Amino acid sequence: MKLRPSPLESNLVERSEILDSVGMARVLRRLAFEVVERNGQDSYFVGIRTGGAWLAERMVRLLVEGGEKRPDLGAIDITLYRDDVFHGLPKPEIGPTELDAPIDGRTVVLVDDVLNTGRTVRAAMDVLLDYGRPRLVQLAVLIDRGRRELPIQPDFVGVRLQTTAEHSVRVMFSERGESDRVVLRERIAS
Amino acid sequence: MNQAHAFTQKHLLGMEHLSADEITTILDLGERFLEIADRPIKKVPTLRGKTVINLFLEASTRTRTSFEIAAKRLSADSVSFSASSSSTTKGETLIDTANNLDAMSPDIVVIRHAQAGSPHLLTKHIDAAVVNAGDGQHEHPTQALLDASTIRAHKGKIAGLTVVICGDIDHSRVARSNIFSLRKLGARVRVAGPRSLLPLGIESMGVEAFDRIEPALDGADVVMMLRIQLERNAGGRFPNTREYARLFGLNPRRLALAKPDAIVMHPGPINRGVEMSPSVADGPRSVILDQVARGVAIRMAALYLLGGGSDAAE
Amino acid sequence: MPDILLRGGRVIDPARNVDAGADVLLQNGKVAAVEARLAPPSGTKVIEVENLWVVPGLIDMHTHLREPGQEYKESIETGTAAAAAGGFTAVCAMPNTVPPNDTRAVTELIVRRAREVGVVRVYPIGCITQGQKGESLAEMGDLQEAGCVAVSDDGKCVMNSEVMRRALEYARGLGLPVIQHAEDTSLSANGPAHEGAATTRIGLRGQPAAAESAMVARDLELVALTGARYHVAHASCAETVRLVREVKRRGLPVTAEVTPHHLMLTDEACVGYDTNTRVHPPLRSQEDVAAMRAALADGTIDAVATDHAPHSPVEKDVEFEQAAPGMIGLETALALCLELVAAGILSPAVLVTRMSAAPAKILGLPGGTLAPGTAADVTVIDPRAAWTCDPSRLRSRSRNTPFAGRAMRGRGVMTIVAGSIVFAEEGRVG
Numbered sequence: 001m002k003l004r005p006s007p008l009e010s011n012l013v014e015r016s017e018i019l020d021s022v023g024m025a026r027v028l029r030r031l032a033f034e035v036v037e038r039n040g041q042d043s044y045f046v047g048i049r050t051g052g053a054w055l056a057e058r059m060v061r062l063l064v065e066g067g068e069k070r071p072d073l074g075a076i077d078i079t080l081y082r083d084d085v086f087h088g089l090p091k092p093e094i095g096p097t098e099l100d101a102p103i104d105g106r107t108v109v110l111v112d113d114v115l116n117t118g119r120t121v122r123a124a125m126d127v128l129l130d131y132g133r134p135r136l137v138q139l140a141v142l143i144d145r146g147r148r149e150l151p152i153q154p155d156f157v158g159v160r161l162q163t164t165a166e167h168s169v170r171v172m173f174s175e176r177g178e179s180d181r182v183v184l185r186e187r188i189a190s
Numbered sequence: 191m192n193q194a195h196a197f198t199q200k201h202l203l204g205m206e207h208l209s210a211d212e213i214t215t216i217l218d219l220g221e222r223f224l225e226i227a228d229r230p231i232k233k234v235p236t237l238r239g240k241t242v243i244n245l246f247l248e249a250s251t252r253t254r255t256s257f258e259i260a261a262k263r264l265s266a267d268s269v270s271f272s273a274s275s276s277s278t279t280k281g282e283t284l285i286d287t288a289n290n291l292d293a294m295s296p297d298i299v300v301i302r303h304a305q306a307g308s309p310h311l312l313t314k315h316i317d318a319a320v321v322n323a324g325d326g327q328h329e330h331p332t333q334a335l336l337d338a339s340t341i342r343a344h345k346g347k348i349a350g351l352t353v354v355i356c357g358d359i360d361h362s363r364v365a366r367s368n369i370f371s372l373r374k375l376g377a378r379v380r381v382a383g384p385r386s387l388l389p390l391g392i393e394s395m396g397v398e399a400f401d402r403i404e405p406a407l408d409g410a411d412v413v414m415m416l417r418i419q420l421e422r423n424a425g426g427r428f429p430n431t432r433e434y435a436r437l438f439g440l441n442p443r444r445l446a447l448a449k450p451d452a453i454v455m456h457p458g459p460i461n462r463g464v465e466m467s468p469s470v471a472d473g474p475r476s477v478i479l480d481q482v483a484r485g486v487a488i489r490m491a492a493l494y495l496l497g498g499g500s501d502a503a504e
Numbered sequence: 505m506p507d508i509l510l511r512g513g514r515v516i517d518p519a520r521n522v523d524a525g526a527d528v529l530l531q532n533g534k535v536a537a538v539e540a541r542l543a544p545p546s547g548t549k550v551i552e553v554e555n556l557w558v559v560p561g562l563i564d565m566h567t568h569l570r571e572p573g574q575e576y577k578e579s580i581e582t583g584t585a586a587a588a589a590g591g592f593t594a595v596c597a598m599p600n601t602v603p604p605n606d607t608r609a610v611t612e613l614i615v616r617r618a619r620e621v622g623v624v625r626v627y628p629i630g631c632i633t634q635g636q637k638g639e640s641l642a643e644m645g646d647l648q649e650a651g652c653v654a655v656s657d658d659g660k661c662v663m664n665s666e667v668m669r670r671a672l673e674y675a676r677g678l679g680l681p682v683i684q685h686a687e688d689t690s691l692s693a694n695g696p697a698h699e700g701a702a703t704t705r706i707g708l709r710g711q712p713a714a715a716e717s718a719m720v721a722r723d724l725e726l727v728a729l730t731g732a733r734y735h736v737a738h739a740s741c742a743e744t745v746r747l748v749r750e751v752k753r754r755g756l757p758v759t760a761e762v763t764p765h766h767l768m769l770t771d772e773a774c775v776g777y778d779t780n781t782r783v784h785p786p787l788r789s790q791e792d793v794a795a796m797r798a799a800l801a802d803g804t805i806d807a808v809a810t811d812h813a814p815h816s817p818v819e820k821d822v823e824f825e826q827a828a829p830g831m832i833g834l835e836t837a838l839a840l841c842l843e844l845v846a847a848g849i850l851s852p853a854v855l856v857t858r859m860s861a862a863p864a865k866i867l868g869l870p871g872g873t874l875a876p877g878t879a880a881d882v883t884v885i886d887p888r889a890a891w892t893c894d895p896s897r898l899r900s901r902s903r904n905t906p907f908a909g910r911a912m913r914g915r916g917v918m919t920i921v922a923g924s925i926v927f928a929e930e931g932r933v934g
Contacts, residue, residue, distance in 0.1 A: 307708070366705070
């Protein structure tokens with residue numbers, strides 16, 4: 001089996017905590033309201049599975065709790081659109097793509113947890129365009145760690161980080177049974 | 191994320207050698223692919239740049255079309271050879287054909303052939319992944335997969351169900367693949383038909399054999415009627431279709447012997463009035479068209495898993 | 505050709521009830537003496553055969569040499585070389601050549617070619633019916649005069665009962681045994697494998713064992729009617745054994761043979777669709793194999809015959825049902841039968857009887873014994889030699905064996921025909 005060398009968990013050491021659970025909630029709330037401020041009521045939050053989908057759900061909940069009208073929510077799975085799907089990754093799980101309402105003519109805000117090379121977002125845009133023709137597509141990310149390989153820039157950013165190839169940014173979710181936090185880890189030679 | 195699928199086969203030759211986990215993996219993926227048929231653009235780019243050759247050396251419109259649509263919805267380049275257009279009618283052997291195909295570097299070859307074991311022969315001569323789309327009276331794995339998918343969708347499960355397969359069991363690759371598959375998934379399988387259409391030793395496949403349809407239907411959850419394949423000279427095995435319909439045809443009276451919520455299936459094409467009365471074929475218990483819809487999704491799942499296999503399975 | 509003294513071997517000659525350590529002296533192409541200790545006359549080549557078996561030359565009464573007509577599969581030259589390497593000193597050439605051996609001209613051709621290029625003795629078998637069509641009798645008298653030792657339509661069954669009756673009567677008058685390929689073709693319907701649980705699972709069309717035994721049963725009724733000498737070719741199922749056993753008890757002149765593959769393989773061997781396992785009659789069930797072994801041990805089945813049936817990749821690299829039936833066997837038969845000896849099913853003496861004395865007796869051939877004065881046809885066997893079946897190293901022109909890669913134990917190490925060494929394992933002769 002030819003697997004792309006994946007960072008062994010044991011070779012990663014935690015360097016710093018970027019956000020704790022309070023910080024994560026604060027940043028998400030800010031992001032959600034920035035989106036509404038800029039777009040008005042039309043925003044359609046679409047999370048990229050799996051982390052982005054959880055974040056999009058939370059942003060919508062935060063807006064409703066903050067007295068805003070509930071925006072449309074969706075989740076997309078990009079597995080079938082990845083450019084590396086057959087390049088040595090283990091057979092990926094395909095999650096469902098679910099969209100509350102048609103996206104034609106809407107302002108879609110793609111939500112992802114970590115923006116890195118931009119390839120995930122590229123694939124997500126392909127998925128989206130197969131479902132319809134939005135008026136505008138924006139991108140909101142919790143963490144932008146730089147290191148882009150495609151000309152893709154976020155419209156809304158929670159935290160910007162300068163990272164190297166040795167770094168790994170890990171977002172932990174209560175949805176996955178962990179406590180919410182974001183940590184920066186570094187690979188050490190084994 | 192990236193939890194590895196329980197699917198490690200290079201080819202899809204039959205249900206006999208798949209594990210229950212592997213079958214479930216294909217069924218789960220098939221569920222996901224169903225949704226693509228409802229999209230405005232019924233296509234994903236997953237197999238872009240991959241070449242799928244449909245080598246249909248025995249007449250088949252439905253299965254070939256289903257595989258073609260499946261390949262196209264995954265953005266594969268798919269080409270079909272059929273019996274009339276292929277050179278096998280000009281005396282070329284299957285191995286000649288295989289070597290010629292191999293020279294065109296396909297990623298997947300889907301083969302339908304009148305003789306058992308032909309896909310196995312093909313795997314010895316080409317590098318591509320081979321999908322068996324029906325070999326003689328041996329296996330037809332994607333049919334069994336779409337049947338399992340249909341049963342699971344309508345019954346919520348397969349384990350513990352009683353499934354009756356009725357008709358020409360001897361000549362039926364659909365029956366064999368379904369027996370392997372449903373037994374692995376935990377169903378009880380009964381086969382029914384005239385004794386002259388039940389193969390010797392069928393009980394060794396883990397099924398109960400009945401030479402009348404009525405006792406087989408008693409308490410059944412799923413009734414799968416097979417096509418009487420007159421083209422395979424099954425005619426000599428029983429007097430005529432009139433008597434067959436009288437003794438074995440599924441009509442409302444007989445269907446009443448099964449459970450009230452039993453579903454009725456058929457791999458198509460149906461001989462209405464022979465194995466099944468029109469009122470049953472088109473009635474509320476029939477899930478025949480759902481089988482067809484699931485066929486495309488299941489074949490997409492199979493092509494997807496095999497199309498990626500060449501890298502991951504080395 | 506120098507005289508030969510085989511010194512220090514275990515001589516097994518069941519025709520004379522001999523199984524003892526002895527020296528064997530071969531002079532002028534004949535067995536001169538078999539004694540506990542022989543001094544070699546001057547000029548005699550002495551070959552040490554300690555720990556080896558010295559037995560009368562093996563005789564294969566069922567070989568397809570394919571000449572004339574299909575020399576791309578085998579020829580008299582390559583087939584007899586394979587026979588020698590397998591320990592056989594004589595083979596009987598079945599008549600389904602192209603054209604079939606149904607006339608004196610074809611028999612004479614085979615006899616002449618065997619004299620020119622044959623490595624071991626070749627006894628032709630002629631057709632029962634013209635063109636093996638099962639309709640009109642072949643010129644059996646002419647065939648016999650030209651050298652045929654029996655008649656058979658092997659590869660095909662004489663289906664018509666009236667034709668078979670007349671053939672048996674006519675052959676009886678000539679003293680020719682009739683060898684039947686027993687297969688009711690309306691019942692077998694060209695089924696490429698044995699009908700049973702394995703074929704049901706793998707979707708191959710099957711033919712029932714009754715396709716063979718029903719025909720044997722009919723033939724035995726005709727033997728009772730005609731009194732002819734009748735021999736069942738490649739018997740393969742328990743029911744045939746039962747019928748033959750019963751009819752022998754009644755004293756009818758019936759004999760039967762079994763192939764090594766029907767003693768060693770079951771229908772499960774076909775599961776991978778290896779076309780080398782496609783053979784007529786098909787490989788049968790476990791119960792049938794057990795019945796064949798028991799019948800060979802108790803003598804119900806008289807002889808082992810290879811049914812050596814060479815085919816080229818043209819016939820074998822195809823779909824299972826398209827493949828020509830048959831497998832080669834001359835170079836694996838002895839080792840496979842030695843497995844039965846190792847398993848305690850056959851004694852060494854019974855093995856030699858089934859592979860040498862019995863075929864000689866059934867067909868009235870010289871050989872089958874090492875009695876002084878008989879032709880010096882001798883096989884020397886190393887019953888312990890370990891080897892692996894590698895088709896690329898076989899002498900046969902064809903490679904169609906399902907035993908490729910099988911670990912074997914025991915083989916012929918020297919084959920002597922009329923006092924000449926026609927095959928010897930490397931290093932055996934100085």
